[in-house]
Amino acid sequence: MNKIAFITGATAGIGEACAKKLATIGFDLIISGRRKEKLEVLKAELIKKFTIKVLSIELDVRNQEDVEKEISALPSEWKKIDLLLNNAGLAVGVSPVQKGIVDDWDRMIDTNVKGLLYVTRCISPLMAERKKGLIVNISSIAGKEAYPGGNVYCGTKHAVEAITKGMRIDLLPHNIRVSSIAPGMVETEFSIVRFKGDEDKAEKVYEGFEPLKAEDIADSLLFIATRPEHVSINDILIMPSAQASARDVNRK
Template identity: 50%
Template sequence: MKTALITGATSGIGKATAELLAKNGYRLILCGRRTEVLAHIKSELSTATEVFTLNFDQRFFAEVETAIGSLPKEWQDIDVVINNAGNAHGLESLEDGKIEDWDAMMDGNVKGILYVSKLLIPGMKAKKNGHFVNISSVAARQTYANGVVYCASKRAVDVISEGMRLELTEFGIKVTNIQPGLVETDFSKVRFKGDEERAETVYQGYEALKPEDIADAISYCISAPKHVAISDLTIYPSAQSEPRTVYKNL
């Protein structure tokens, strides 16, 4: 039985992926910041598979190192890492942007992937097998006004994925970079500081992607034959033609 570690597993794409991989027979290491939510998801999924939870904030290396270092020996052989955790904060111009929002995005979206990957690469290299799936965004493909820092953080994910592929392919480790378009999750609610009414307008007038759609794509990528490596995958809802253009029927 293979073991998958998923960051940001308490909601959205991470939670949907955990649910699907549980059905597909993976053991799961679920990572997140909300202890009570992790416990609830563990309870739900433990009827289908073995589940271990790690509570940490990936913006802080000491927390990541302590959490991963606490894994019991029987959970240290990890086959798949899904670097899903990330965030978007604010939708202001650079001059009006808040430093704490910038720090949250750069620390969570960029440093977090680096911290988690750094600690898990050695184990995969030792056994010459493994798979990293990094969740980027179509925002990496086209910068948009008032989202410069978020776009920069996601483009960094693309660059990190490319670099990991260059460094790890010779060791039998696959690296997949997934760029979702608009997915209906708590993403916009977080970006708009809990303004649910404003967040809902983002997804009105068309059918956005669901977290389960991205989970399906992740499942395909990690279950492909050994000789097949999906390097980059961009997924839009059918109503979205590029990061800034969505055709709505309102």
């Protein structure tokens, strides 16, 4: 088989774009996500367009039991995972902390932090056994700054930053590289999810400037994945040209 990449949250946006980008350099892919129909559409597209193998797994990273079950059930040839992309994540709501909705908090913490940990806990031992591997965690500008209404989401992405650093230290003796990509404003389903389906509010987030595209983040992943093994790209912060910080955007 070719090198194998395992991607969480592959049904849309950054995850989907990264799957397509890795396919261009010959990675076989394990694509996972909650929406089975979208996974199957992506799988068919990848197999038709590229000479690769694709395995799709319906998976909610928040469910530890299912994560363990699905990864342990992988055929042996698919367990030789070279790259893990922890992409599944979301922001929900913009309430100030004193008016916070606990269900929103739980969704963000369970997906962005615990889900990342559950998947890494299952795949990193497979890499350690082979003494090789690359783990890339999708963080955010929200992992480096806080902003109004971002309290818990920023907290989860700050956690991703800290966990990434800890993982890098823990996995160093096993020759496993650990990287983080922290995007600024990317036009995906992100804002639609954050505003709970309100497309008008979501569109206003990107008004007056050109945001990043999912493909821009996939290009960053491609750069990381194609470095020689003695090179580790620890951290990439990528922003639209019109964005200087989490809050400062030059809108026209």
